[in-house]
Amino acid sequence: MKRRSVYLGLIGIVVLLSGCYRTANLTPAPLLPTTYAQILQTLTPGTDDQITNTTPEPEPQVETLWIHPGIPESCLAGLDLAGLTLMETADEADLRINTLQIAEGVPSGTIWTYVLAAPFYTITDGLSLASLRSIWQGQALAGFEKVVVTERTSQAMALLLGEPSTTTVEIVDSETLQSLAISDDPLLTILPFEDLSPIWKVLRVDGISPIDSDYSPETYALSLIFALESSIEHSMALPPGNYHPDKRTVLVMTGVTALTRATAYMMEINGNTFPGTDIQQWMTSADLTHISNEVPFAANCPSPNPNQENLIFCSSTDRIDLLEYVGTDIIELTGNHMLDYGVAAMNLTIEMYEERGWTYYAGGWDLTDAQTARKITHNGNNLAFIGCNPVGPTSDFATASQPGSAPCGDYGWILEAIAEVRAEGYLPIVTLQYAEDYTAVPSAKMIADFKALADAGAVVVNGSQAHTPKVMTFYNDAFLHYGLGNLFFDQMNVYYGETYMPNTRDEFIDRLVFYDNELISVELLTAELEDYARPRPMTTAERQAFLDRIFNAAQGYLE
Template sequence: MKKVNGFYPNYMRIVFMKKIKVIFLNKIVLIGVTILALTSCSQGNLNLLEPNNVEELIPTIPEVTTTPFLPDEEINQESVGLKIIVPDGFKNLFFEWGGEDNVISDQNTNCMFGSNFDGEPQVDWILSLVAPFNTITDGLDKGTIINYLSNKGELPFPYAQLVMPPSVYEVMNELYNQDLKQILVVEQSDIVSYLYNHPQTLAIIPFDQITPALKVLRMDLISPFDQNFSPKDYELSIQLGLSCGSDQIEDLPTWTNRDPEKFTSVILTGTTALTRAIASRMEINGNQYPGEKIKDWFDEADISHISNEVSYYGGCPPADPNQSDLFFCGRPEYTELFSYLGVDVIELTGNHLTDKGVPPLIEMMSLFDTMGIPYYAAGLDAASAAKPLYFENNGNRIAFLGCNAAGPTFVYASDYRAGVNPCDMDILASQVAQVVEEGYLPIVTFQYWETYQFQPMPWQRDDSRKMIDNGAVIVSGSQAHLPMTMESYKQGFIHYGLGNLFFDQMDIPVVGTRREFADRHIFYDGSYLGVELKTAMLEDYSQPRPMTDEERKSLLFDAFEDFIYQP
């Protein structure tokens, strides 16, 4: 059965084939059924039922007189036809659950598919409250949307309208048993453009229809982007199932559009350089100290990323918080921080990686090999430095690629020298396209030129868009010590610079270097859905902490001032 305009046709007489436990009160019934079955078999071979024979699949239990003292008998029957009543508004979800070969009954039966069900739900349809990505509001209070749909409240300022695609509207109409005249119905394909053209509007869409141009708003502090998301606690979880009275039904399938086994989160971070003042603090307070207040960000990511910009080797002298030159290195023991955070991938595009020569870089790469942490964008020669790094998690295939555009030239790898992958944008674009051809979703990270401003330079924008044009889903700037703006470009997401993560710049050389982004990207069922922005403030030259609400609003306001939506 094919969908028409996104919906299933209104077929009414289909059989739902599942295992049913029928309880008979008398063994005599079992004997009678057996005799009838043997008689039927003697009349010839069985024929496959055509659709107009569907009534033959509906079992009829004859009336019998109960014989005293005989115990109840349970019989498990396979492939018994079961008629189910499904309200109009739930038909599409019923087909998602039961399959396209199953249809429903328009007559009275013992089974009803809906929001009142026996036991556990068969359908868990997760919806999301969304707004344009450059929305500063992070969420709404408990009950706000439910009260609005029930005509018991208004949307909070500045929002004046709520829109839904037809698939959501028909379910909500059924649930609330009323005509939701306050809701505007917009086709799913037009939701994003409508929201950007009407900024005082919110939308409710299915979780698996989220795109990178949208921001997912929390409902009572809960988001379907959460790693340990629970549908039971979420207001926009639509749970449906069967209620069949006295009939007992076993082994029913379940369906959801937010399956944790298809979900992957990736956290991308900005500059890490465990040297100078931050290294001094680590020697005093312990190597785990910088990550203690944001460790849960890493714990809640399936793949966690660090962009490391200096080499750690045994010959590096003890940290000097007052170091005046810009030739950096770190001690090998500082990498205990990466183990503590459970880092899964290390980016090596940094322009300070050979400040003390090539041997420290080689020693550090060997150290990462021993630690079991893969890295990319640097290697023992140019070919290894250019190789993508591949991951597969919960069926999502993700590849990391990176390069250094800013130099200096002595950091670059060559055919006979270890170093960092230099940026050749044409070569990188062709690599991205090849990775897509191999079935992976590419993440590209750049070590670009530092500008200490929110806006990207025109050539950074052009190079970033070129990667998206060739199939990258994310482009992230790792060079920025000052956080930068973002762009929703086609079906991808560009963050031109995240700012520092672990570096000692306390509002030097410009005010604002204490402010940090960490981007938590969400993949589902082989697609990239979007990003949740984490925000931090650096303390004690070494330790980022989650921002307060006011600090976060201020950073988002500054970053979104230059945000670009380019469909």
């Protein structure tokens, strides 16, 4: 009996302890720190001071920073670096701003676009990444002898192109680099996208250009990732890249359009959209498309005669199908045939443009309308279109009570208008229907007039009159193109008397790229007229010969 009592006593203790153990797994009611310490002290004497007097360990703070030497200053602008010590090596730093190559598995970060460029009067349009890497590493290829870059860009590009050769890579400061853009040296440069200016020609890399309308930084060979690396939590953030499509506007500017004579005849045979077949993509891929249509639409326009001898022009109203097909947004009215079929035809023409929501300028319902700058804002880029006709005929000019083109007069009014819109934050795009000739070079008077418009604040001055393309240059940060040539006009074999007028088939279409309310690039598209109506993109050989001729002629007009 006694032994059984002992066993029962032990079993009771086990049951009691088991019950205590299970209870300990339940969430206890909150206890005050003092009570908690007293309980624990009973179990483990001497722990009360540790519990009641211990404070949490502070979170580690970022105190040191390393910046990759290739990170451009524009990326660092706006970062709060106060209180941080800059370290010479990455291993010493709590936080690192590093460069990474875009690849699968690479951490996300800020994507920074770099641009391959050459002096503006460069004929080559692009290189493969392999060719660029060969030049970078010491082998002169593709007609280029060297790559000129800043020290920061050299450091950044080492990740993509390898270590730069001291033979073919030249390090200069930013000011020296800009001075090389208008030169005939066979050189290349690489720039951060934000440093691009129109005096540089953007070259494609593996067929891709950062000024393409469908450009994507993720698929471009000269894009880098800038990333923040740290094992310590931090609040620093890099800017969200240097390319944003919602800040870009592409404008294409064109030369003479006259849907009459043989051009209209070919439209009659092949359909109204026939002339635009081969260049439609160029035109419609732009955000804004300019057409200088010199001929009015007339309800009584006769059937087209390709051998018409007089210079009284009109277009039947259905010919506007072509302008719709190529994505017209902006119509210039400086042409000197606008009243060939009288006031009624001019009024009808303006009505047709207004019905389609197109912006017209440099002509209008009356003189006030014709001289009014037309303002367009797209993606934050403020553009103002204004133009005039300095040569007449005076019968074509708008008056206080008659529609027509805007007369330039002594240029006083247009100089004031340019300065006014520029002061309002708009970029003036100015076009003139200047005196016609068949040479590639401008007259002294033309040069003086274009420069005066640039001095007033124009960022682009174009000659819309030229039936043969003319040279282009830069002056006071403005792009001056003295004549683009024809767009849709039938001049394939032109004679004045017995004198042949060459090069009327050659055409420029100027593709202007604006970004963050600045003109950043000019791309010269080139076409060749076929079938008295249809421009097509030039072949590589045609383009090289054409640009070589124009660029050589332009050298005498550089400032």
